Amino acid sequence: MFEGISNEAFVLGCSAIGAGIAMIAGLGPGIGQGYAAGKGAEAVGRQPEAQGDITRTMLLGQAVAETTGIYSLVIAIILLFVQPLLGAL
């Protein structure tokens, strides 16, 4: 099955698959940010006069929750565009 494939093509293909797998980590921040937004909507419903403070706190929390997703994105980008594994051949 792998007979006609050069080493470079194999590493590049595996890098692409790895980038795709790395982006599965995007699930977590999505759930977390949605939860934070839901709680923020609840809080605004309870206290409409504090909307500015609630929105600011919610955005800050969401930005921090996003960090893990950004890490996976950086790894995927490195795998796709910097291709460090090709140097190990």
Next chain:
Amino acid sequence: MEIAILAGDKEIIIPDSVINFVIVGILLLIFALVVNKKAKDVDPEKAPSTFLNVVELIVDTVNNFVISTMGKHNLRFAPYILTLFILILCSNLFGLLGFTSPTSDYSVTFSLALVTFGIVQVNAIKSAGGFGKYLKGFLDPLPFLLPLNIAGELANPVSLSFRLFGNVLSGSLIMSLLYSFLGYLAPIIAPPFHIYFDIFSGVLQAFIFTMLTMVFIAGATEE
């Protein structure tokens, strides 16, 4: 536009994003000089012009914002906060003009985060009352948590810079994918995506970077 510098027999390439960052900085410097000149020439007897009113409004808003999030004793950081916000905002929006966005280069965002990191550490040493007491703070609450405390302190600039870098770079990557996918239809379909990926995300990330900077500094300077 790249600049290559020959240092000995090695060639150092300065990417265009760094050059764009310097251009943004110079433009903002010129803007600051113009505002300074106008504010000095103003006649106190007459009502100020619209331009000066807007600038005054911005400065006032940032001062109030800094007081409400960091406390009154931290008002001296307000100029840094405003400078950081405007610099990152203009860098993010610079991509809209067709240039490479300066913040899509990791060296730019990491240097911005390092400035914040330096300010936080200096103020942490000051408020702890000496270098020895500052180092002792790493042993709290239990001595064997020392590596964890150090790693937690060092992770701040890394996560701060990666957040800005990742958001801006992913936005520009998705936009370039969209342009190659759409072809001739791009001028019709792309603008709404520009509103989200460039304007909304750019303003939000600039706000979050400065907000987190304020939180870190406030955490380091509390008594």
